Amino acid sequence: MSAEIENLRDLERTEPVAAFLNMKLVELSPGHARVSMAMKPEYINFNGMIFGGIISAVVDQAFAYATNSVITPNVASQLNIHFIASAAAGDTLTAECNVVKSGRRVCISEMRVTDQNGRVIAICTGTTIPVDRKIA
Secondary structure, eight states: OOHHHHHHHHHHHHOHHHHHHTOEEEEEETTEEEEEEEOOGGGBOTTSSBOHHHHHHHHHHHHHHHHHTTSSSEEEEEEEEEEOSOOOTTOEEEEEEEEEEEOSSOEEEEEEEEOTTOOEEEEEEEEEEEOSSOOO
């Protein structure tokens, strides 16, 4: 296992936002990550569906793991999300990210969110840029 992968796995155990939202790192390899998250009733918006920001959170987590597994450290500069279907309380969403291009100045990724039945909830693209230091 590479040092970057091992470090990211260690960070997953102590990351405050992942613990708060109960996100789980399911799979991690260079340029690829899968993160799951159970949807709670507290995540429902006024339309009776899971709030888009919650779906974006699980996407962002997979995005961060996958991109930081190839370029460390880097930060998101762009995230584009298309909501395809709604999710409900009780669903378990899984976000999967694959790095498409990893360069010295930019990293481009594709993400997909599915529910426990494999139904596509969202498709996404994102861009990260390397930074010279860790962001505190």
